[in-house]
Amino acid sequence: MTNLLTSLLYEDWVLHALIWLPAAGLTHVLVSSADRARHIAFAWSALVFVLSLGLWWSFSPGDGGFALESSTPWIESWGVSYALGIDGISIFMVLLTTFTSAIAILGSFEYIKTRRKAFYALMLLLQMGVVGVFLATDIFLFYVFFELTLVPMYFIVGIWGGERRIYAAVKFFLYTAVGSLLMLVAILYIYFSSGVDSFAYEAFLNAELTLREQIWLFAAFALAFGIKVPVFPLHTWLPDAHVEAPTPGSVVLAAVLLKMGTYGFMRFLLPFFPGAVQHPTVVMVMLILGVAGIVYAAWVAAVQPDAKKLVAYTSVAHMGFVVIGIFALTLNGLQGGMVVMISHGISTGALFLLLGMMYERRHTRLIEDFGGIGRAAPLFATAFVITALASIGLPGTSGFVGEFLALLGTFETHPVTAIVAATGVVFAAYYMLPMVQRVLFNKLDKPENRTFPDLSRREMVILGPLVALMIWIGVHPAPFLERMEPSVQVVLERVEGARPVPGTAGTPARED
């Protein structure tokens, strides 16, 4: 495999292809007929996925730095480059993106009935933006892609969404924009602090920042990423966006857009502001927010009448595990956070697909409108149950590995946090099982549910790989863990290498 890839000069072009092929697909979709749009879009996204798969072999973790790096000056006068690279953290995010994008597009074949060309064009644009976010090693480039993802999502929610789609879309957009624009100011601050006329990742790493500066900048970055994650209490855009978004939108939103936040934590927040990240108050605040997210979101999820909203809140809870894992500042915590990110992408993506299938069949998302589906659609029920179990972190599924490591890592440094967070394990059952029961089990007493069709072949093709991944990662996560470890290690060393002298408050911010 590696030889084959080498002979194709794979490493030279793959990262660029991953970003620009969706753009090519977008154009193709726009010039094609509406009827063929979905197939064309799927073909392109599948092509991108297949190409991205080569990374699995081509990428070797090495010393944890970036691989496959390339950099071309873009806006020279500002020191901005079109610089791409991949490491043990981003490779999984990229693969997750290419995978779920293709799955989401395939999953939207029946769901999207109007304005198909526009829809698939936007989906491909979204994919391009997200891949760009994960591949960019230039801060400016990263920011551009980070923002770029908002537009397609805004339209996807706003045009193909439900009743309150506009409210949800605008809320999503503005919420995210507040954070990211403040981050832009912070980026500029670092840019001028670094003294190097460059937006390269390395240049930013070398910026000399006092503790006080770090804390302010941390706040700006954390707000941007925290909204994306979303961290309690910045989460209220998420349920609305999820409920209103069409299925493929929800899938991509849950699977990858949220990851941009936690990815930002790992990629930027920790390495850039090691002093702030180790500040006890900062750590405490982040951990408390993470834990609050876990418990609070689980509680709120449990009483949702709308299945999609329920799953949306579970996202908040899951991402809480990532947050505590990251801010525990232990290897296990960070790796656990990574695995939760992957696992959540897969399992929640699958859940949204399943809910979408329910909606396609019954045109309702209210839990109480279902019941006894297990009898009418056993395959559907099986997939649903497995996915739900992966979501609540049953050992043997992907969810467990991540949550276990995240909690373990947290316990190493912050036992109390871990103890409270561990109750999330109970609350996960508390929100998920009643839904499973009320949808799949109980009496099949509503006549319209009796004719609930089971999974079609296409739907099996969609869900099959997802379920397989959940179990694969749950049973044999080693290939994932060993690929990400060096990079995570690098982040951690960067943080720990800059342990501040306790008691120094830091010099005042630069004069105006």
Add this chain to the structure above:
Amino acid sequence: MVLDYTSSFHYVLALLPELVLSAWGMGVLLVGVSREQEGGGGQELGWLALAGLAIAAVANGWLYSGVTEEGATAMIAVDRFRLFANWVFIIGAALSIVISLPYVARQRLQAGEYYSLILFAAVGMMFMASARDLMVIFLGLELMSIGVYALAGFNRRDRRSAEAGLKYFLLGAFASAFLLFGIALIYGAAGSSNIHAIAVAVQDGTIATALMGPGVALLAIGFAFKVSAVPFHMWTPDVYEGAPTPVTAFMAASVKTAAFVAFLRVFLVGLDGLYAQWWSILWWIAAITMVAGNVVALVQSSVKRMLAYSSIAHGGYLLVALVAANDTAAAGLLFYLLVYTVMTVGVFGVVIAVGNQTEENSRIEDYAGFGWRQPVLGVLMTVFLLSLAGFPGTAGFIAKYHLLLGAAQSSLWVLSVILVLTTVVSYWYYLRVAWYMWMKEAPETAGAGGRITTPFATRVVLVVSVAVILLAGVFPGAALDLAAGSIDGLRDLVAGSGVAAGP
């Protein structure tokens, strides 16, 4: 070649674009008078005016291509800064004329006067950009203003247009008086109206401080009025709403540009030494302008009026560059103005198209479902809006980022934060248009834009504008270098020559 004004022909050369355009404007006026209005609705006059702009552009290009001046004290500057601004004016005027073509015809306006007034106003703007003397600035400003007063009230059949003209005229003249008083005081304080001489005087400390302070303040007020900075903005929404839409576009884009260019030259070159005294005033004006412009835009139901407030907000962003007062910010200001001109005229172009060359359908509800009925126009409008909002991928983002860069360089963090937060506010009203266009269904009775016909020329111009916006959003390098190059040496004047010289 080098202009050393040893020959009086050098003066002609130095003012070549302005002279060409002035003459051409009179030509257009004459041709217009000599023709009966019939058939083409004066479109050929529009094309004629465009040809004049093209020639002016050639002249400007000639100056740009290597003509330099001796020293930097002449009343008329021949520097990149001016010439870059001239490009912007030419582009703004040309785009405005193109979107005017069907409008003027449909509204049966007197084409000759209309197009020549645009040209004259453009000449005024050019003078403002080229002036190195406060008096020339005043003259240029008045030349521009008088033309625009007339343009704003041009549609005599429309009482809104008349009202807009009157308000603009009264308040504009009122503000001019302040500006003029400021000029007088500065002239008295520094002993000269030459910007360079003022700068030197400030540097040497040979100014009468008691006059200088109020003078600077009044001058700032005069400019603030023209760039519609809060609280001198009150005329803007009314005039923008009432004026014929192409004129609104021209005002929003070019008038603002001209005022900012002059503002920049006066304050960053002439009054740079007094930065400590004026920056906080401008800081507050910038902050209030950004907040008020964006916030009030939220509650507008007329797209035109909303865009008026949005242009106020953009003025606020641009003021940040003045407060930052460094080369990056200055280059950012120029770049922003260029981009702003293109996108503003573009967005009004779509508004005209939606209004079907009339003043109708300017309520936001009229845009419901518009995108799906006119996908091309819809996409164009969306890009214009995103660019106005400063969204990555568009030139608007690069421009806004450039301003931020300048602000950051001067450590204006609070102002930067205000800028980005008000930008978030602006997202709401820009997106609102987008959501009406794409996310709402048109009412069944869709008279609105049901049968929109957009002339080919307008379409081409809009598409090209969008292409430019996207291109400059993705590959801004060349334009940025151009803007940065235009600032090169501009402010060296202060340190450059110690000789106080007359005009």
Add this chain to the structure above:
Amino acid sequence: MLTQALLLSGALFVIGTLGVMVRRNAIIIFLCIELQLNAVNLAFVALSRYTGIEGQLFVFFVMTVAAAEAAVGLAIIISIFRHHETVNVDKFNFLKW
């Protein structure tokens, strides 16, 4: 002497300003603006005694400009008078908010 001249100029200017604020008749308002301009002219003349001849030169520029403004302004006033049959600016508030 200069001080007194400038104070006079300032006083005239303020009177003009007040007039713009309080008068309702468009023509009167315009005349108040003219008053302001002339106040400035006075200042120019006074200053030119100390700074050179340009000050007096400027006065002519300003007068020219004022004349041009008057031409356009009166035309606009006539134009709006045709719609409203009045030049009371209170009535011209079709455009607001």
Add this chain to the structure above:
Amino acid sequence: MTGVGTAESAMTALAGVLSPSPSAPGSASGVAAQAAEQWEPLLPGLIVLLPLLGFVLNGILALWAAGHSSAAVRAGEEWNPFAGPSRPRTHTLPTLIGPGVMLLAFILALVNFAGMPADLHDPVIRTYWSWIATDTISVDAALQLDQLSMVMMLVVTGVGFLIHVFSVGYMKDDQGYPRYFAYLNLFVFFMLVLVLGSGYATMFVGWEGVGLCSYLLIGYWFSDRDKSDAGKKAFIVNRIGDVGFLLAMFLLFNNFGTLDFGPIFAGAEGQLAVGGTTVTAVTLLLMLGAAGKSAQVPLHVWLPDAMAGPTPVSALIHAATMVTAGVYMVARSSVLYALAPTSQAVVAGIGVLTALVAATIAMQQYDIKKVLAYSTVSQLGFMFLAAGVGAFTAAIFHLVTHAFFKALLFLGAGAVIHSMHHAAHHADGHLDEQDMRNMGGLGKFMPVTCVVMWIATLAIAGIWPFAGFFSKDEIIWYTAAWAGAGSNPFGTLYTVYWAVALATALMTAFYMTRLMVMTFHGANRTGAAGRSHIHEAPRVMTVPLIVLALLSVFGGWINVPDALQESFAGLFGVLPMSEWLHHWLEPVTHAAAQIQIAGFGEPAHAAPPGGGEVAWAMISTLAAAVTVAVAYRVVGTNKYVPAARDPGPAGVLRRAVYNKWYFDEVYDSLVVRPLLAASRWCWKVIDTVVIDGFVNLTGSFARLSGWTMSLFQTGQVNMYAFVLTLGVLCVLGAAVFLQ
């Protein structure tokens, strides 16, 4: 290839199951490695894999069948899965696969048992692949074979096999027949992972896995709301315990840097102070986990509800195997518990309290399975008592014998219910087939069932020479012995435990006799219509009953105490295997015993009020026998009426007992409702009003201020000029001020 190719590692993992790598990273000393090399276990991975294979195959069949039945549901038709050409796939194949894999697994287990050297001192560990590995933690997918896991493996596969066979008869008419066997096989797989896992993390996989299967099987008839509720309840309550388990693992990892049993137990004595905070916390947290899984107070509430599952499931999961996982885990962690005397006292206290509470409740239940469920809870309490007082062998011993007789009781009850089910079909009106008030006199119709259940009853009542006598007597005796140990700080407490345990043992005898009498003796209350359909169970069901009955009789003889060997209990020296189990488990429990003796001193040889082993053995068996006899008389004279006509128990105490001491109600009002209310409050108040309110308020505020500002925009030129002039004044003022 970069060396991290998954395809290969997956292949290696698969191949490794059949021929695992022989060494284990953490497996102690070189001596151990030698011993391990001397004995080569036969395909231990296959034992685990077989049930998984069964699950996969049955699962496929189940989905196939479900597809057909759902198609019928959609078409509004009935589909008989057992008719026509589909029968091989809906019945024959599952019948062969389900019990078949169990038989093979059991045989393999037996072979390994036979081959296992008695003097094997260190566990044999087979590592298959690296499961969770980071720089600091390494968890292998590895199996550990030692004496304790061997016993558990035999019980799981052996009793499991019998119950599978029984199920063939019991479930033969059920629509979801293949699905049932799929779940059951999956359960056995996870249970084997639980008992064979080489570390806490691996154990936890099985731990939660069996919880999942329990959930699926309790809610097997998921269309019934109550049944799926019960499954959900079981899962959630179990998860509360699992949190304890998780936290215990974290704590262990923090102290040992590993979760493997070997290094932890080897290092525990050196690294953890006796009675120290860490070890106490770890053991208490583990106990929380155990309490959840093994239904100990206060987490016992799920088990009675779990009777909603098919009765063989109750026998396998909720009596014989899964619920004893907690006991296994405590026994496995014996070293840790020995180091934490306080935790031991707590464990024993919880055990004895559970035993007592459950026994009291069992006395006043009418549902035959509920009685057995509470009896199970009560017996599990005994096991924890044993583990708590340090008699780990006794705990495992009781676990084994309990597996025999309780499985038998459940299966017997299953046979009764099976029969009553047929009767209920034909009865007039509704007939609760599990309510003992509707039974009575069934002995006539079901003689085999009646006899084997009496055997089990005598066994559980602790009457010599049945299995339960030996195991229960040992627990009670050890409680007494440790109560009297030289320096036990909890001596008095242990004495109380001992007294309560004795009383509870007698209550056991009582309520079991009551069950037997109400079910099999006296007049029949089924009603004429149903009565004629009551019949003995088919052979496929009775044969497992008989095998279990034999085990219930003789199972106790594997561990006749030395002290009783020469007395009546050991048939005056005739019974062969004196303390066999004790010696067999010695390598596992030895370390704990040493620590305990070091701490408490030698156990006493007399009960607190005096009297030696033999005397108390005699007292207890006689007392039990008397209780049985009395109960037979008392209950026999009671006049029961069919459930439909019974007003229910009278009197405060009876009603409290009948209502299970109101545990469910208390939890409902103290935990469930407040939690739901809090959740709703969080949603409706915090989320909707506070956070979203703030967000929307920000928007509204912006719009409101925009609207306010636009009010200045009156359209009046004078107004505009005024504002402009105000601005001028401000700027001028500022300019003058700044100068």
